[in-house]
Amino acid sequence: MKRLILMMAVVAFAMNADAQGWLKKLGEKAVEKAKEKVEKKVEKTVEKKADEVLNGGNSSSTGDYGDVDDYQNDTKNVKNDFVRGSVVMFEDDFAGEQVGEFPSKWDLVRGSAEVAVINGVKCIEMDKHDCWISPLVKGGLKNYLGDVFTIEYDMLYDDREKNGAPSIEFDIMHESEPRDNELFTITYDFSYDKHTFDCSYCLTSEPSFRHKEGHASSQAGPLNDARWHHYALSFNKRAIKFYVDGRRVINVPNAKPGAGWVTWFARGGSKHTYMKNVVIAKGAVELYERNATDIDAKVAAVEKAIAETGKFVTNNILFETGKATLKSESMEEIQRVAEYMKKNASVRFEVQGHTDNQGSDAVNDPLSQQRAEAVVKALESLGVDGFNLRAVGKGSHEPVADNKTESGRAKNRRVEFIKK
Numbered sequence: 001m002k003r004l005i006l007m008m009a010v011v012a013f014a015m016n017a018d019a020q021g022w023l024k025k026l027g028e029k030a031v032e033k034a035k036e037k038v039e040k041k042v043e044k045t046v047e048k049k050a051d052e053v054l055n056g057g058n059s060s061s062t063g064d065y066g067d068v069d070d071y072q073n074d075t076k077n078v079k080n081d082f083v084r085g086s087v088v089m090f091e092d093d094f095a096g097e098q099v100g101e102f103p104s105k106w107d108l109v110r111g112s113a114e115v116a117v118i119n120g121v122k123c124i125e126m127d128k129h130d131c132w133i134s135p136l137v138k139g140g141l142k143n144y145l146g147d148v149f150t151i152e153y154d155m156l157y158d159d160r161e162k163n164g165a166p167s168i169e170f171d172i173m174h175e176s177e178p179r180d181n182e183l184f185t186i187t188y189d190f191s192y193d194k195h196t197f198d199c200s201y202c203l204t205s206e207p208s209f210r211h212k213e214g215h216a217s218s219q220a221g222p223l224n225d226a227r228w229h230h231y232a233l234s235f236n237k238r239a240i241k242f243y244v245d246g247r248r249v250i251n252v253p254n255a256k257p258g259a260g261w262v263t264w265f266a267r268g269g270s271k272h273t274y275m276k277n278v279v280i281a282k283g284a285v286e287l288y289e290r291n292a293t294d295i296d297a298k299v300a301a302v303e304k305a306i307a308e309t310g311k312f313v314t315n316n317i318l319f320e321t322g323k324a325t326l327k328s329e330s331m332e333e334i335q336r337v338a339e340y341m342k343k344n345a346s347v348r349f350e351v352q353g354h355t356d357n358q359g360s361d362a363v364n365d366p367l368s369q370q371r372a373e374a375v376v377k378a379l380e381s382l383g384v385d386g387f388n389l390r391a392v393g394k395g396s397h398e399p400v401a402d403n404k405t406e407s408g409r410a411k412n413r414r415v416e417f418i419k420k
Contacts, residue, residue, distance in 0.1 A: 079248040080328035082232050082241070083316055085150040085283025090137045091407055092278050094122040107134050109179070109263065116274065118156060123276035126266040128166060132179070134263040135278065143175040145259035148284045151233045153264075156274040159224035165189045166269030170233070174209035175260030181210035183258055186233070186242055186250065195221040197249050199240060202256035209258050216240075218249040228276070235259060236284035246328050253288075286332070299340040302417075311418040312337065315411060317375060324370035326378060334375065337417055338382035348388045351376050352416040356409035357396040369393025375415055390420075 092105045097115040102108060103124055111130035115122055126133070137144045159165045167189050171182040184201035196219050200212040223229050223244070232243040237257060242250035262280070266273045305312040316333040319326060326334075341349065353372035355364040372391035380386045401408035 082329045085281030087282040090280040126273040128269045142261040147257045153278045158226035163270035169265040193222040220244040234285040236287045302340040317415045348420040350418045356412040357403040365395040
């Protein structure tokens with residue numbers, strides 16, 4: 001309809017006698033340019049009027065932003081800021097569990113769950129009819145989370161045929177409250193291709209730990225594609241941040257503290273839901289304070305460690321499994337080290353990469369070297385002088401913990417910055 005109105009307007013203009021007389025006085029080249037200019041002007045006017053007619057008298061335009069192809073979202077990478085807490089309280093990859101049994105580090109509140117194998121990897125299978133589970137932390141106590149913590153897990157669901165997905169709840173509970181009276185909860189399902197994540201939480205002004213007046217939501221997906229997807233939560237005193245595959249989808253600035261324990265709930269799908277690699281840790285994504293601009297506060301931990309021991313050791317620089325590719329969540333830690341190094345520009349550092357003992361030395365030794373080099377490259381990209389950096393791969397030859405346990409292996413997978 002818009003095109004028809006546009007063509008009628010252009011033809012009407014062309015047939016106007018005064019316009020024809022004016023055009024005849026111009027040269028052939030000028031005529032073509034004038035026509036083009038007039039047509040563009042008429043087209044903009046007519047399309048605007050047509051929009052107003054088709055939208056009930058209201059133009060859909062909200063401003064002149066130029067061509068869509070020229071639009072750039074320069075803040076999109078800011079959402080990749082997750083950092084795991086520094087002290088692991090609970091970790092389970094289900095590797096040592098017996099298939100078909102209920103996992104030994106978990107408690108069943110209702111429904112059914114058991115250890116299963118998906119593509120050769122052990123995980124927990126949450127029954128499609130009803131499943132409510134919680135990890136056994138510190139002997140089953142319900143006050144272990146505190147006010148600064150992170151929780152991570154991988155989840156898989158297959159609804160490629162669109163047969164009906166389950167309702168999933170990820171609930172943070174106060175120690176004195178039962179289920180359905182969560183301190184805050186994140187709910188989502190695996191329907192369609194885009195999945196809405198909702199966070200309901202108690203406001204800081206709320207005296208109780210159950211009346212969730214606050215709400216936040218966002219979308220991500222597709223997540224029902226029979227692939228493993230990574231989910232992560234950070235809570236820091238008042239700030240709730242929830243991530244899907246490294247991208248932040250929930251960002252609540254002021255929620256009521258008082259977290260005690262965590263549960264997962266799934267029900268109503270056409271197939272089972274699977275979960276693995278659950279990690280609960282003390283520590284969280286840095287709390288945003290508008291006036292916190294002092295760079296010394298951001299690098300205080302690095303500076304203190306180097307002053308006291310001559311080195312800074314971190315487990316927060318993470319790589320893709322079996323590769324030297326840095327995960328995006330590693331950049332905050334690398335940024336802190338970079339700021340310290342730039343403040344101490346005359347100091348030289350050895351950047352050491354360390355692995356656990358899984359795999360042979362023939363694989364781990366060059367991998368650790370490549371990972372150390374990847375960290376050096378990242379530091380250089382942040383303005384650190386590469387002359388002061390030397391990458392060294394240590395493989396699994398200098399463990400700091402027992403490689404027989406997953407928590408020990410996690411500590412051995414580290415990066416050290418040693419002052420020379």
